[in-house]
Amino acid sequence: MLANVKIDDNLLAEAMKISGMDTKAAVLNLALKEYLRKNNLKKILHYRGKNIWEGDIDEMRSAR
Secondary structure, eight states: OOOOOOOOHHHHHHHHHHHOOOOHHHHHHHHHHHHHHHHHHHHHHTTTTOOOOOSOHHHHHHTO
16 A cells, blocks of 8 residues: 655654664555554453353373
């Protein structure tokens, strides 16, 4: 998708430098993927400490 957006040139240059990527599009795509990954991790952490798994671990182990 082609979009016309105003992006801070200094931030983009720094991101390109530390990522080693040579195109703005590659850096922006990486940043979007990372943002989505972190957002999904936050959703997963919501379940931390909650007992959502149902089953019998001893039964699973004995089936081997």
